[in-house]
Amino acid sequence: MQQFVVPQFIDVEDKVLGPIAVRQFITILLGSGVMFLEYKLADFSLFIFEGIITLAIVITIAFLKINGRPVHYFILNFLQTMKRPRLRVWDKTLKLSELKISLQQTKKEVPETISTIRIIGSSKLAELALIVDTGGVYQGENLSTDKNLNNKK
Secondary structure, eight states: OOOOOOOSOTTSOOEEETTEEHHHHHHHHHHHHHHHHHHHHSOHHHHHHHHHHHHHHHHHHHHOEETTEEHHHHHHHHHHHHHSOSOOOOOOOOOHHHHHHHHHSOOOOOOSOOOOOOOOOHHHHHHHHHHHHTTTOSOOSOHHHHHHHHHHO
């Protein structure tokens, strides 16, 4: 029998540099790239102002956790919640066209015959088990006994 290793800590992120996870490292790299562009494109005093704001956003996204989950999950859930309607109302009135279609549909008739299930006795169960165990080599008793059982009902 082959044994498999079951992962134990699936909620722990992989670490890249010391305590910094892959997600945090990529966020910091992207933030550094944005700050480099700000440095090249803006005046130094404007760069300081933009850099502080960018640094605050990058640190928040990289390291802050809300309810044990990274903040970007919180932001995505917040945006999805704001996109949905706050109040959902069920309008149970039908349009005239829908009402006509529902009235025109014919109901399917249920057949009157009800199939009954034949109760199998313990001797018959033993015989069926023997047929299954032998792979169908043993054919069972004559078919006449099955016909007699059906006629008794």
